[in-house]
Amino acid sequence: MNTAPLKIKEKLAAARSNTRLINEGQRVIRQGKGLLFAIFRTAVIAGISYVILGPLIGIVVNSFFSNADKYSPMVYLIPQAPTLERYKLAILRMDYWNTLRNMLLYVTSLTVLQLAVCSMVGYGFARYKFPLKKLFFACVIIMIVIPSHTVMLPIYMTFQSFNPLGVIGLFNSGRGINLLASPLPMYIMTVLGCGLRSGLYIYIFNQFFRGLPKEIEEAAEIDGAGTLYTYFFIMIPNSMPSIITVTIFSLVWQYNDTFFSKLFIISQNVVLSKQIVSLQANILNIDRILDPSISALYLYAGIVLVIVPLVVLYVVLQRRFIEGVERSGIVG
Amino acid sequence: MGKLSLSRKKSITGLLFISPFLLGFAVFYLRSLIMTIQFTFSDIALGEGGAAGYNLYFAGLRNYIFALSEHGSFKQDLTVSLINMVIDVPLIIFFSLFMALLLNQKFRGRTMSRAIFFLPVILNSEAIDTAISMARAMMMGGMSPVSSDILESAGNASVNIAYYIFMLRDFGLPIFLLDYVVEAVSRINLVITASGVQLIIFIAALQSIQPSLYEVARIEGATPYETFWKVTFPMVSPLIVTNIVYTVVDSFMTSPVVELSYQTIFGPNKDFALGSVFSLISMLLVCILLLAVCTVISKRTFYDN
Numbered sequence: 001m002n003t004a005p006l007k008i009k010e011k012l013a014a015a016r017s018n019t020r021l022i023n024e025g026q027r028v029i030r031q032g033k034g035l036l037f038a039i040f041r042t043a044v045i046a047g048i049s050y051v052i053l054g055p056l057i058g059i060v061v062n063s064f065f066s067n068a069d070k071y072s073p074m075v076y077l078i079p080q081a082p083t084l085e086r087y088k089l090a091i092l093r094m095d096y097w098n099t100l101r102n103m104l105l106y107v108t109s110l111t112v113l114q115l116a117v118c119s120m121v122g123y124g125f126a127r128y129k130f131p132l133k134k135l136f137f138a139c140v141i142i143m144i145v146i147p148s149h150t151v152m153l154p155i156y157m158t159f160q161s162f163n164p165l166g167v168i169g170l171f172n173s174g175r176g177i178n179l180l181a182s183p184l185p186m187y188i189m190t191v192l193g194c195g196l197r198s199g200l201y202i203y204i205f206n207q208f209f210r211g212l213p214k215e216i217e218e219a220a221e222i223d224g225a226g227t228l229y230t231y232f233f234i235m236i237p238n239s240m241p242s243i244i245t246v247t248i249f250s251l252v253w254q255y256n257d258t259f260f261s262k263l264f265i266i267s268q269n270v271v272l273s274k275q276i277v278s279l280q281a282n283i284l285n286i287d288r289i290l291d292p293s294i295s296a297l298y299l300y301a302g303i304v305l306v307i308v309p310l311v312v313l314y315v316v317l318q319r320r321f322i323e324g325v326e327r328s329g330i331v332g
Numbered sequence: 333m334g335k336l337s338l339s340r341k342k343s344i345t346g347l348l349f350i351s352p353f354l355l356g357f358a359v360f361y362l363r364s365l366i367m368t369i370q371f372t373f374s375d376i377a378l379g380e381g382g383a384a385g386y387n388l389y390f391a392g393l394r395n396y397i398f399a400l401s402e403h404g405s406f407k408q409d410l411t412v413s414l415i416n417m418v419i420d421v422p423l424i425i426f427f428s429l430f431m432a433l434l435l436n437q438k439f440r441g442r443t444m445s446r447a448i449f450f451l452p453v454i455l456n457s458e459a460i461d462t463a464i465s466m467a468r469a470m471m472m473g474g475m476s477p478v479s480s481d482i483l484e485s486a487g488n489a490s491v492n493i494a495y496y497i498f499m500l501r502d503f504g505l506p507i508f509l510l511d512y513v514v515e516a517v518s519r520i521n522l523v524i525t526a527s528g529v530q531l532i533i534f535i536a537a538l539q540s541i542q543p544s545l546y547e548v549a550r551i552e553g554a555t556p557y558e559t560f561w562k563v564t565f566p567m568v569s570p571l572i573v574t575n576i577v578y579t580v581v582d583s584f585m586t587s588p589v590v591e592l593s594y595q596t597i598f599g600p601n602k603d604f605a606l607g608s609v610f611s612l613i614s615m616l617l618v619c620i621l622l623l624a625v626c627t628v629i630s631k632r633t634f635y636d637n
Contacts, residue, residue: 041434048431049448051524056455121353128346129339136350139357145581145622149590150615151364153371153597153604158359192356202353227345256457259585273457303460310454318447325536 063087063301070293086301093282093298094275096305102270103255104309106183111250113190114201115243121193122205123235127217140206143199152263159185159264185264196257201246208242209235244324248317255310272306371608372396391605399609406592410614413587414621420523421579423516425572428527432534433564446535453528526583530575537571538564569633573626580622589614 057077066083069075090096125137159179179185189195193202216238220230236243261271268274279302280295289295314321347354372395374388399406435446500510516523541564549559584590589610597607 038439041437041439044431044434045445048524049445051521052448052451056451117352121350124346124349128342128349130343130346133346136354139361140353143357143361145577145619146361146365147581147584147590147611147615147618149585149593150368150611151361152594152611153608154364154367155360157367158364189356189360191352192359193353194356194360198353252454256454256460258457273460276460306457306460307455314447314450314454318450319443322443322446322450322532322535325532 059300059303062297063304065297067294070297086297087305089283089287090279090298090301090305093286094272094279094302094305095269096275099269099272099275100309103272106186106270107251107254110186110190110195110254111247113187114195114198114250115246117191117193117195118198118201118246119205119236119239119243120231121202122207123209123231125202125206126209127214137206140199140202143194144197144203148259152259155185155189156180156263159188181265181267183264183266183270186260186266196253196260197249201250204242204246205239208239212238241324244317244320248314248321248324251313252310276302276306368608368612371605372612374605376604395605395609396613399606399613403606406589406610409588409592410617413584413589413614414617416587417580417583417618417621419512419515420519420526420583421576423519423523424527424530424579424583425575427523428530428575429534429568429572431527432531432538433560435531436535436538449531450528452525456525456528526579529582530579533571533575533578534568537568541567569629573629573633576625576629577622580618580625584614584618587614 061077061079063086064082064084065075065079066081066085068081069079072080125133125140162177162179162185179188186195190198212235216234217230220234225234256273258273260266261274266274268278276299280299283289283295283298289298370388373391373393375391375394377387377389431449435442435449497510497514500513501507505513545563545567546559549563554562593607593610593614596603596610
């Protein structure tokens with residue numbers, strides 16, 4: 001009498017254990033897949049990190065090598081008699097501390113200007129309606145796309161005899177003044193929103209401000225805030241992500257820029273990268289270190305000196321930077 | 333009346349906000365472009381004191397004809413620059429998208445690896461580049477800075493690249509594809525260093541995809557492969573255009589043709605007209621290339637709104 005239900009029960013139990021087995025199997029397969037993928041990911045990332053870091057490690061390590069280390073075929077990566085000699089001479093020949101101070105002043109002041117001007121222009125594009133707006137914004141895109149070398153010659157000539165509206169010419173028999181060989185052209189261009197990659201920054205700010213809710217400003221307006229007050233005390237503090245993004249981009253690119261510093265013949269007392277180009281030749285000629293493999297060690301020390309400020313900056317701002325890009329409106 | 337004047341006032345405020353840019357664009361870009369175009373059609377006689385004074389004489393198309401038919405290296409540099417671009421851009425885009433997908437997953441050391449991948453952007457200075465490439469050449473096959481002499485004695489331990497190339501050819505891989513693969517592998521350094529910014533932009537794009545989309549895909553039973561093509565890729569695709577524009581402009585800045593035009597203008601000959609022709613022609617070609625690529629891609633791009 002009871003046999004039939006019993007059979008069903010058995011069948012049910014068998015089926016259950018079967019599904020459990022199948023589930024178990026699937027889980028194992030899934031875990032295996034995950035593990036394989038993790039291995040693959042680690043391998044790829046480690047490999048590419050090596051490609052990026054390898055030369056850097058090589059340079060840093062080399063800059064501590066003494067002559068004996070350099071000549072010894074046994075020394076691999078870890079110097080046996082590390083020395084700071086390379087740094088001492090490189091600092092001397094590059095006039096490092098002075099140049100660094102000038103450079104930081106130059107770069108940070110330009111960055112502050114970039115932030116002020118580009119956020120302003122971006123805000124204007126994002127929040128106001130005015131005639132020809134589309135055309136003007138097309139100009140921003142044109143500025144991003146047109147490579148600066150196409151306009152370098154006229155810009156060079158403009159600053160060689162700088163004569164806005166003929167005002168300066170009145171005092172100077174119509175010739176204008178030569179602003180080259182000083183950082184002034186860079187400042188003028190940046191203030192007018194045409195500095196190094198300003199177009200990109202305007203674009204970033206525009207996208208970000210467009211993403212902010214309009215209610216913020218409406219509320220401010222109802223509470224009696226003026227346009228400038230709203231802009232400085234409400235919009236700017238709210239745009240921290242894009243400010244951080246633009247700050248890092250601007251600092252880094254301005255620091256590494258060789259195009260404009262070459263074009264405007266900016267003195268090598270202000271631009272570290274110019275010092276690094278002439279460093280090896282200087283050491284060869286002044287200090288009579290003729291073996292290129294030894295004088296290269298001084299060059300490595302110089303390179304380390306040049307990149308250390310940027311690396312420090314990046315390590316400090318790194319986490320906020322990547323978060324910043326994520327929310328800064330590059331993505332739209 | 334009141335309403336009109338308010339909107340008037342608003343539009344004037346807006347114009348004031350963007351006025352620095354308008355002025356700068358007019359002075360430095362618009363005027364410069366016109367001047368550059370003018371130079372290309374002129375013979376330029378320099379006055380005393382370098383470029384401070386100069387006279388323009390109309391020369392018609394002579395400069396263009398000279399650049400395109402007689403000049404020694406312009407056409408070659410131009411083709412090399414464009415070909416490099418055509419090879420590099422897809423590589424950089426694929427690479428950065430792929431790495432962004434990897435780096436967007438959750439695993440230990442994620443922040444650290446992101447920081448490492450962005451390092452090339454920070455260290456991307458022309459002056460340092462030359463030195464680093466020197467160092468890299470010395471480090472072939474290992475990290476030893478004095479490896480050049482060690483390498484010779486241990487040469488048989490290194491990877492035999494020719495073997496793999498012949499093997500792939502014997503598999504029947506089409507030769508042009510093989511060429512591209514070999515080219516791509518030999519450019520891996522260049523690609524990695526040039527894709528820092530693009531990588532960050534793609535990561536940001538991936539972060540901004542709503543998790544609910546993935547949830548729906550999972551509930552509907554989509555495989556990871558389908559999820560990628562149906563969710564991730566369409567959501568990221570608008571930024572592919574952005575990244576292409578950025579990559580093209582960036583790689584153009586350091587291309588041989590730009591170097592040539594710089595040398596022509598500021599080198600010993602100070603040939604302003606010819607240099608302007610070089611930069612104008614190359615700029616036009618790059619813009620046409622960009623326009624073509626962007627229109628083709630934009631048609632296939634999915635826009636959220």
